[in-house]
Amino acid sequence: MTLLSLAAATPATPKTAPAADPLAELRYWWDSSVVWVNGHWLQIAIAVGAGLIIYFLLSLVRGFALKRAQSAPGHFTMTDIVGRVIHKTKSLVLAIVAIRLVAGYASPPAVVMETIRFVFTVAVVLQVAIWAREIVLGLIQRRAAEGHNETLANAMGIIRILISVALFAVAAIVILDNMGVNVTGLVAGLGIGGIAIGLAAQGIFSDLFASLSIIFDRPFRVGETIKYDNSVATVERIGLKSTHLRSINGELLVISNTNLLSKEITNYANLHRRRIQYAIGVVYQTTPEMLRALPALLQAQVEAEGHEFIRSSFVGFGASSLDFELVADVHNDDYNQVIAARTAIGIRVFDEMTRAGYDFAYPTQTTFTAAPDGTMILPYAESVTMKTPKSAQS
Structure with missing residues (x-):
């Protein structure tokens, strides 16, 4: 008898499976497997x-x-x-x-x-x-x-x-x-446990996620200079809980990452140009023609130093001066070079204005005296002649 005829003569599976005896149940599954393999x-x-x-x-x-x-x-x-x-x-x-x-x-x-x-x-x-x-x-x-x-x-x-x-x-x-297991209670339990752990370690997780936010968003990097609150400092280290900043005065500032991101941060690292401004005051005795020529003179000094002139204009009448402003841009990433450029422009402006006859104003007070008829005269009488020594007359 061949295997095919044996499989045809043998029923595919037993009609019932024993339920109580484990040994009998195992024998039942074994017999079923043998029948399946043979068939x-x-x-x-x-x-x-x-x-x-x-x-x-x-x-x-x-x-x-x-x-x-x-x-x-x-x-x-x-x-x-x-x-x-x-x-x-x-x-x-x-x-x-x-x-x-x-x-x-x-x-x-x-x-x-x-x-x-x-x-x-x-x-x-x-x-x-x-x-x-x-x-x-x-x-x-x-x-x-x-x-x-x-x-x-x-x-x-x-x-x-x-x-x-x-x-x-x-x-x-x-x-x-x-597998057919009801996982609703398990999911609810995991959720409640996660909430409890999160509340217990709220500060730690807050600083941890703030650290990851700094790492991925990159508002600043190690070695860059930033302004945080009222402090200007260089970033030395970004930790999982806090960030170390070295202020321009040398102090070490240790700030938690959460507090660091809660305030406005100014990053000076990618500042490819910096704007410099000067407030210039000249005396009231300056002539109108000189005042009209002053903006062009200031522009020429900025361009002579190789920087970008923005504007120069009359600002207003000060207490003891006629006020002008000078605004220029220095295209340089190095702040030390920007400081050097600001110094060079300022010295050149002072030199050229002095050569052109401009007088810089400074806080002063002038007292005017009135004659008996109400005419304003100088503090001294011009009619007074200086007495000369007799030796000089001879």
């Missing part, structure tokens, strides 16, 4: 062959993609991240995927098919969690490499733990849900 050996053989071919092709594609990704230049590039994701693809997962693709062809018993589906779901969910972790960590490390940020590099350990816990917690919930 579908050809389909099983074809499915096994097809599964091996699919597994081989998937492994070949993974190896080819990994080789191409690893041969690409650069570190923490998008190609490098893709290579890391491919490298984390497990061979066991490829085998389970191949089995799942061909399992239906062999018409396995319901319990076998359910087992294959369950194992496939668990493997795929865990593999997706691993892929997601590698992608997120790769993007974070790429950002850290772009900015050469030591703080983020040092924090990668705790970031890896937090991301792994979050992703695998979601994966566990998905797996339990596919």
Whole structure:
């Protein structure tokens, strides 16, 4: 008697399965498997062959993609991240995927098919969690490499733990849900626990996320000069909880990241041009013609120093001066060079104005005396003649 005739003569599955005796239940499933193998050996053989071919092709594609990704230049590039994701693809997962693709062809018993589906779901969910972790960590490390940020590099350990816990917690919930477990209470419990932990460590997490915000948004970097509140300082270190600033007077300012981002910050690092202004006052005795010529004279001095003239105009009548303003732009990133340019322009303006006969005003008071008839005269009588010595007359 052949195997096919034996399979035809044998019932596909027993009519009932014993429920009480575990040994009898195990024997029942064994008998069912034997009947299935005897009745579908050809389909099983074809499915096994097809599964091996699919597994081989998937492994070949993974190896080819990994080789191409690893041969690409650069570190923490998008190609490098893709290579890391491919490298984390497990061979066991490829085998389970191949089995799942061909399992239906062999018409396995319901319990076998359910087992294959369950194992496939668990493997795929865990593999997706691993892929997601590698992608997120790769993007974070790429950002850290772009900015050469030591703080983020040092924090990668705790970031890896937090991301792994979050992703695998979601994966566990998905797996339990596919097993038929009611995860509503579990999700609610995790949410309440997360809220409790967040409230307990609110200050720490606030500074941590503020640090990540500084790292990714990059309002400033280490070595740059910024103005925070009323302080002008250079950034020395960006930590997970606080940032160290060195003020222009030499003091070390340690400011929590949350407080640092809560106020306006002025960054002087990328200031490619700086505006300088002068307030110039001349005496009231200056003639109108000289006043009209003053803006052009000031413009000529700025352009002679090689800087950009913006404007020069009459501002108003001061208490003891006629006030003008001079505005110019210096195109230079180095603040020391800007200071030197401001000094050079100021000295040149003073020199040229002095040569042209302008008198700079300074706070003074002039007393005028009135004659008996009300005429304004000088503080001294012009009619008084200076007495000369007799020796000089002779």
